[in-house]
Amino acid sequence: MPQPLDAAAVRRWCRIALDVLGSAREDIDAINVYPVADGDTGTNLYLTVESAAQAVEAADTARPTLAQAVRAMAHGALIGARGNSGTILAQLLRGMAEVLAAEPEPAGPEALRRALRRAARSAHDAVAHPVDGTMLTVATAAADAAERAGDRVDEVLAGACAGARAALAATPGQLPVLAEAGVVDAGGSGLVAVLDALDAAVSGRAPDASIRDRLARSPAEGGAGERHPAAVCPAPAATEPRGFEVIYLLDADDDAVAALRRRLDALGDSLVVVGGEGLWHIHIHTAQPGAAVEAGIEAGRPHRIGISALATAVAPRPPRGPRAVVAVLPGDGLAGLCADAGATALTVRADEPPGAGELAGAILGTGAGEVVLLPNDHALWHAAAAAAERARSDGTRVAVVPTRSPMQGIAALAVHAPERRFDEDVVAMTAAAGATRFGELAVAERQSWTTAGICQAGDVLGLIDGDVAVIGEDLGDVAGQVLERMLAAGGELVTLVLGAEAPHGLAAALEDRVRGAHYGVDTVVYEGRQGAPLLIGVE
Missing domain, CATH: 3.30.70.260 (ACT domain)
Structure with a gap:
């Protein structure tokens, strides 16, 4: 069902755009051939939207209006803009914000049409020498199509997205460098993803999943689209990048x-x-x-x-220190545990996840030439990948082990051996993480649907591998059920990490349960002091 274009929709837009660009980041980087073939357009767009999303989430604490939300989004994009494409996207978002901030909430279809037009014009004016076949062309096409679309906000967005996709497909026929490479414009592809995310936030439809299919398009396939010139200046002759x-x-x-x-x-x-x-x-x-x-x-x-x-191959720096492991952890007890094992711990709060910039800073702050990053949360995967890309540009060799929980991070760290070759160490850590099932206890904040049924505010939720498996009223009972389900598939070692508010005696009761019913299974207990009452790992 279509949703109103209000502050909540802006928050959803930023979250969805961040997820979509995170998934498409490497693919967009791979087709980046204009204006400089430096393979970073997807990463720059992701980092720009990440900054916008963080600004909107910060504004959420004050229950913002639509005007406050779009202004926060535009400001966040402006201060966090990266590269040519990110800077243009920041101006596109600013142009939209200028119109939407002056409208009553929720914004209607006419306001959205004006916002898309203002975005295209202001971005065009911001570029010193605009060129056809770029994200400016895509932005103009979206605004053109929006003016021909229906009378509802979701219809305007659907039309804008369709116009943007058609313009993107036509970009190889407008820029010879794209035709020669057999790809569409990287910045334009990122803008289509951002518009698709806005459509998803308002219409309730899933964002377009065919991003990869749009990236490599021959001029013949894309040339049938209508030409939407975004500039009056012809494309300049190809020149070498200027330093x-x-x-x-x-x-x-x-x-x-x-x-x-x-x-x-x-x-x-x-x-x-x-x-x-x-x-x-x-x-x-x-x-x-x-x-x-x-x-x-x-x-x-x-x-x-x-x-x-620019455009100069920079030889990686020689290792500046021993190999390092950076682990993102939700509690100071867990951080201390991992620090004792030789890792650099980045302690975070559940409601303040680190961005790519903070993760990149932690990687580079180790001073090591080789770094393994353990994000320990599936929601941090895209930010971790972008942070690794930023650190690599500084000459650091970085691998991200896709740990989805601190329990998988602990297992990976347990087999870390810096004397091994880097690739062998990463493979061993990845295998150990993948062999670890993880559970977590949480308390529901509101009524909601889960994979185990409907929960009420205050219910205890038992999660296994990220999905709700048990709903109950007593924390100890739910913990026992989660542990039994996890051990039903076998296991040799159970790790229990107690949260800051875990009830007294919980760990002892679970240890007794394991000893009484699962012969040969060892149990270790740590004080993690994280927000979740209990984390469970089974190896």
């Missing part, structure tokens, strides 16, 4: 930006200047990074400055 990518945030008066644009335009290409109301995000490819920053200093106050080499 460095420079990005920074800039505090500056709006009237100082026009002169800054002119000066930066003379210094390089791929210039994008987005923002407004005193805060701007600058992106440029240039052979003179110092001059690009100096131009910002003359216009205002640049900060969060990033300079990285």
Whole structure:
């Protein structure tokens, strides 16, 4: 059933877009051939949306209105924008926010049409030399199609998504570099994913799962689509990249930006200047990074400055220290346990999951040339993969073991052997994690449907491998049922990790249960002090 376009829909949009881009990130990176074939468009879009989603979730604590939610989204995207594509996406979101923030809640179809049009125009204006066959083309096509669509918000979104997909398929016929590579535009593909996520958030439909099918499209297959020019300037002749990518945030008066644009335009290409109301995000490819920053200093106050080499193979740095393991953990007791085993522990709260930037910082903070990352939560997989990509660009060799629970992380860490070759160590840790079943006890916050039936607020939920298997009223009884179900498939070692509010005697009762009914099964108990009352691992 269609949902209103309100603050809740904006939150859903960000979450769905983050998940879809996380799944498609590597595929989009692989087709990144324009404007620079540096294979990071998918990662940059993911990191930009991650920053937007975090800003919206932070605003959620104050029960925001639609205006507050879209402004938070736009601001988060602006300050976290990465690369050429992420910077353009930030301006697209800002353009939509400018319209939706001025509308009553929920926004109607006409407001959505205007928002999509404002987004396309403002992004086009932000790019110094717009080119056909890019995400600008896709944005314009979405706005065009929205104006021809039906009279409901979900119909407008369905039309916009269809128009965007058609424009994406046509991009190889507009940019020769895409036709030569046999792919569609990477930034445009990411924008289609973001629009599909908004459609899913409002319509209730699942987001389009055919992203990979859209990525490699020959000009003949894509050329039948209608041409939606996003620019009046022809594509420039192909040139070699000009040395460095420079990005920074800039505090500056709006009237100082026009002169800054002119000066930066003379210094390089791929210039994008987005923002407004005193805060701007600058992106440029240039052979003179110092001059690009100096131009910002003359216009205002640049900060969060990033300079990285373009299109030049950089040899990985030699190992700067012994191999390291970074483990994300929900409690200080678990963190201490893993630190004693030689890992770098990143302690987090369940309601404040780390972003890719924080994970990348933890990886690079080890000072090691080889790092194994244990996310220990399936919801962190995309952020972990993006963090690994960022760390690799710094010359660090990183592998992410797909641990879905701290229990799998403990099992992986138990077989870690830094004297082995890196690949062999990662394989052994992955195998140990995969051989560990994990359970968890939680308390329901509200009535909801689960895989075990309907639960009420205050019910004790017993989860096995991430799915609710038992619903009950007594924590000890539910814990016993979960443990018995997990041991029914066999096991040699049971690990119990007690949460901060685990009742006294729970561990002893479960140990007695294992000794009495499961001969030969050992039990170990740890004080994890995590939020969940109990974590269970069976190896």
